[in-house]
Amino acid sequence: MTQFAELTIAGLALGAIYSLIAVGFVMVYRSSGLLNFAQGEFATLGAFLMTTFAAWAVLPWPVALLLTVLVMMAVGMGIERVIMRKLLGRPPFIGSIVTIFVGFLLSVAVLWIYGSSTRAMPTPWDPVKIVEVGGVEFTLTNLVTILVAIVLIGTLAFVMQRTPMGMAMRAVADDQEAAFALGIPVERLLGLTWGIAASLGAVAGVFLAMFPRSATVAMGLLAFRAFPAVIIGGLESPVGAIIGGSALGLLQVHGEYYVNPHLGDFGIGFHLVLAFIVMIAFLMIKPHGLFGTKELERV
Amino acid sequence: MLSIRNLEVAYQDVVHVLHGVSLEVERGAVVALLGPNGAGKTTLARAVSGLLPIHDGSVTGGTIAWGDQSLLGLDSRARSAMGIAQVMEGRRIFTSMTVEENLVAGGFTKSARKHLRDRTEDAYAMFPRLAERRKQRAGYLSGGEQQMLAIARALMSGPELLILDEPTLGLAPSVRDYLRGVIADVNSRGTTVLLVEQNADLALDVSFYTYILEAGRVVHDGASSELREDPDIQEFYLGIHDGGRRKMQDVKRYRRRKRWLS
Numbered sequence: 001m002t003q004f005a006e007l008t009i010a011g012l013a014l015g016a017i018y019s020l021i022a023v024g025f026v027m028v029y030r031s032s033g034l035l036n037f038a039q040g041e042f043a044t045l046g047a048f049l050m051t052t053f054a055a056w057a058v059l060p061w062p063v064a065l066l067l068t069v070l071v072m073m074a075v076g077m078g079i080e081r082v083i084m085r086k087l088l089g090r091p092p093f094i095g096s097i098v099t100i101f102v103g104f105l106l107s108v109a110v111l112w113i114y115g116s117s118t119r120a121m122p123t124p125w126d127p128v129k130i131v132e133v134g135g136v137e138f139t140l141t142n143l144v145t146i147l148v149a150i151v152l153i154g155t156l157a158f159v160m161q162r163t164p165m166g167m168a169m170r171a172v173a174d175d176q177e178a179a180f181a182l183g184i185p186v187e188r189l190l191g192l193t194w195g196i197a198a199s200l201g202a203v204a205g206v207f208l209a210m211f212p213r214s215a216t217v218a219m220g221l222l223a224f225r226a227f228p229a230v231i232i233g234g235l236e237s238p239v240g241a242i243i244g245g246s247a248l249g250l251l252q253v254h255g256e257y258y259v260n261p262h263l264g265d266f267g268i269g270f271h272l273v274l275a276f277i278v279m280i281a282f283l284m285i286k287p288h289g290l291f292g293t294k295e296l297e298r299v
Numbered sequence: 300m301l302s303i304r305n306l307e308v309a310y311q312d313v314v315h316v317l318h319g320v321s322l323e324v325e326r327g328a329v330v331a332l333l334g335p336n337g338a339g340k341t342t343l344a345r346a347v348s349g350l351l352p353i354h355d356g357s358v359t360g361g362t363i364a365w366g367d368q369s370l371l372g373l374d375s376r377a378r379s380a381m382g383i384a385q386v387m388e389g390r391r392i393f394t395s396m397t398v399e400e401n402l403v404a405g406g407f408t409k410s411a412r413k414h415l416r417d418r419t420e421d422a423y424a425m426f427p428r429l430a431e432r433r434k435q436r437a438g439y440l441s442g443g444e445q446q447m448l449a450i451a452r453a454l455m456s457g458p459e460l461l462i463l464d465e466p467t468l469g470l471a472p473s474v475r476d477y478l479r480g481v482i483a484d485v486n487s488r489g490t491t492v493l494l495v496e497q498n499a500d501l502a503l504d505v506s507f508y509t510y511i512l513e514a515g516r517v518v519h520d521g522a523s524s525e526l527r528e529d530p531d532i533q534e535f536y537l538g539i540h541d542g543g544r545r546k547m548q549d550v551k552r553y554r555r556r557k558r559w560l561s
């Protein structure tokens with residue numbers, strides 16, 4: 001039972017990272033109908049930026065994280081302004097394909113700035129420090145990951161649900177032309193959506209880089225593993241993204257411990273495949289995801 | 300005053316839809332634009348509110364001015380800031396949001412934000428049905444309530460010119476009558492209205508002046524009370540005719556249009 005609880009916390013921490021990525025993905029999808037294949041590269045670039053900022057001895061760790069978030073927000077808004085805005089009103093698949101190249105550009109930028117070596121992700125706490133609560137042990141890193149994700153996603157949910165700006169952003173997602181007709185600054189809000197997606201991705205990248213304890217250029221692919229979360233939760237549901245993300249994290253961690261050993265050699269790395277098996281099962285049984293709507297068929 | 304002169308609009312640079320339309324809407328008036336399906340009514344509305352670019356359409360000739368300011372080249376946000384609002388065909392409310400959230404989104408423009416509270420109260424006073432449903436998801440409202448919401452939402456920006464594109468389409472006669480009152484009410488509070496309609500009875504009843512658009516051209520215009528007495532209008536738009544002639548409508552309209560053009 002203790003073992004199960006410990007794995008659950010580790011799974012939730014991984015799930016928190018997936019959720020951050022998935023929420024960013026869903027926000028872009030909802031607001032503009034685009035599948036943003038660059039979302040994983042936001043994680044990579046964010047993680048590397050964080051290694052730079054956190055290495056500046058003058059910056060306390062939380063400030064470095066905030067700076068990373070702000071810079072990535074600007075990066076996301078810049079991508080919308082310079083590239084995606086030109087495609088407004090075109091079929092969404094064109095924009096979706098363009099995001100593949102945007103991701104490519106971002107990874108080239110990372111390679112160009114940081115080279116192909118890995119970088120340690122600094123943390124202000126001892127990353128292997130174990131916290132014990134009622135006999136259940138987990139790392140402090142896991143705890144911080146979960147807390148940061150809750151705070152970020154909670155703040156975002158508040159802004160989206162309760163503020164006029166959030167309502168205007170949802171209006172853009174609901175009916176772009178109607179939003180235009182009401183004089184809502186659609187482009188600016190789409191830019192903001194991209195900025196939020198990029199900074200959520202960046203925070204995910206920062207924490208993702210804490211598990212193997214380094215940022216690598218391959219992280220974009222790691223982040224891509226969050227994709228099943230979006231399918232499970234439903235492409236246009238932020239709540240679904242969180243539930244899908246958490247489920248995915250739990251599935252991987254529990255799967256690795258409980259399923260892999262029973263499969264012999266075949267079981268090595270099986271937990272990673274498990275997520276995609278579940279995703280395909282969902283596509284067959286519930287193609288719109290847990291919280292998806294039929295509207296997806298329009299696209 | 301809204302003045303449109305020799306307006307030509309094309310989609311994708313090749314689909315020419317409006318062929319030199321001229322039209323004027325005096326401040327404080329209700330002017331109707333009447334015409335059959337595909338005449339170009341919605342296209343004209345888009346040209347005024349700045350929604351053509353979204354449809355890959357553009358003004359290829361003529362002018363549109365609001366007061367002494369040309370609207371050409373301005374985006375929808377700039378036009379909204381100048382006091383132009385449009386209620387689109389098909390209501391187009393934000394279905395996943397509540398009634399109140401729809402109103403907030405409608406009042407999001409810079410100049411409107413400080414009036415948010417007052418105007419929300421005005422909207423509820425005008426449409427008590429919406430007040431009762433303020434926390435409900437707008438997608439669950441009836442068609443008539445959705446149209447009320449679409450109008451209330453457009454009024455949140457405090458427009459001087461309100462363009463209504465077929466507000467009564469698909470609604471029951473009782474709701475239509477209610478909306479007729481709403482249009483008169485909105486107008487009596489000082490908002491100029493350009494009413495796009497296929498329902499001639501309503502359009503002629505509520506407006507001072509009417510333009511008839513067919514195939515991208517204004518084929519007839521005049522004071523609404525006079526058009527109501529016009530036998531051709533009665534026959535082709537008000538459906539007042541002897542039983543047997545109805546089937547002849549298309550032929551007749553064709554002949555009639557020729558005469559208007561010459």
Ligand SMILES: Nc1ncnc2c1ncn2[C@@H]1O[C@H](COP(=O)(O)OP(=O)(O)OP(=O)(O)O)[C@@H](O)[C@H]1O
Pocket residue numbers: 310311314316334335336337338339340341342343354355356388497
């Ligand atoms: N985005 C578009 N691209 C190409 N052609 C279009 C587009 N929108 C409208 N049209 C064409 O322009 C013409 C006029 O359309 P419009 O919607 O303005 O007519 P309408 O008078 O509003 O008709 P309805 O009463 O059916 O709403 C039609 O022939 C239509 O096919």
Ligand SMILES: [Mg+2]
Pocket residue numbers: 340341342388464
């Ligand atoms: Mg129309």
